Each structure stands twice: as structure tokens, then as C-alpha cells.
Amino acid sequence: MAAGLGFVLGFLAVVFLQHATAQTVHVVGDNTGWTVPQDGPTFYSGWAANKNFRVGDSLTFNFQTGSHDVLKVSKESFDRCNFTGDDDDIIRTGPTTVRLNETDMHYFICTIGTHCSLGQKLSINVVAATAGGPMSRSPPSSVFPPPSPSSSNALIATLCLNFSALLMAFF
Secondary structure, eight states, X not given: OHHHHHHHHHHHHHXXXXXXXXXXXXXXXXXXXSSOOTTOTTHHHHHHHTOOEETTOEEEEOOOBTTBOBEEXXXXXXXXXXXXXXXXXXXXXXXXXXXXXXXXXXXXXXOSTTTTTTTOEXXXXXXXXXXXXXXXXXOOTTSOOOOOOOOHHHHHHHHHHHHHHHHHHHO
16 A cells, blocks of 8 residues: 555656656647738737747747748848848748747748738747746847746646546555
8 A cells, every 4th residue: 555655656746847847839820820920910929928938848830831931030130021041041841840949039930922021920038948047138128028828727637637547546
């Protein structure tokens, strides 16, 4: 009986540790995907305002190959919807996932035609993976910090189900 209880407590500790270090995959635009937004140039900034982006997270850009692309650019290129540099940096095959490896502001655009000027561009602020780590610089005044999403309900439900299953197995 004591061994079973130790197993259950160890399992719960692993679940909590995994949740604390889990990375999030953000699907850019959710169901809309990476496209010229019908809602105009504020669509992707509105989408990003509801998210927390941390080092280790990923962005998945869902788009049809040949219709759109993704390029990480400087703030100046983002603001002007232009880019200079190597065409090899453009991601032309969709869908694609980009890992966020450093804190700071990150800027992405579509380089096809006028897509960027029509609103197909995304700026996000990536912060440290842990609450105690160094924070990135403040976002520009036009970008509001996103509210903290709650995933505690999903965690509690998962823990209750796992705990119930383990208790049933031992009793």
C-alpha cells in the first residue's frame, strides 16, 4: 500500500514538473491561419494580444505553399512592409513552425505582393521561459501586454483523472 501511495505522489510530481516546463505551440491566427486577414491590419496584433510568448514556445504558420510565405524581419522592415536580405531566409513551404529561442520583440511578414501592407504581419514580445528569469525590454507603447491565459482548469481536470485512475488501480 505504501509503495502504491509513493508511486501516486511521484507521478503527480512529474505531472506538475512537466506542466511547469511545457512549451506552447501557438497557431498563428488560430482557425484563420496565416493569410491576408479579412478583418484588416489589426487582426494579428489582436490575436497576439491574448497570448503569452515565452522562450521555447513555437509559432505555427498555417498557409498553403505558393500562396503565402513567412519571413522574420527587423522592426523597420515590419513597419515599412519591405525587406532586404537573402531570399533563402524566406520560408515558402507551409505549414511551418518557428521556435522562439530568444527574448525580445519578433517581427514576421508575408513577402508576397501587398500581403504585408494588407495586414499579413505579426509582431510578438517573447519573454523568458521562467518567471524568475530576465524579462525582455518593454514592448512599444502601441503593443499592450497580453493577459495571462488560464490553463489551470485543464491541469486540474487532468490531475483528477490521472489520480482517480491510479487510485482505482490500487484499490
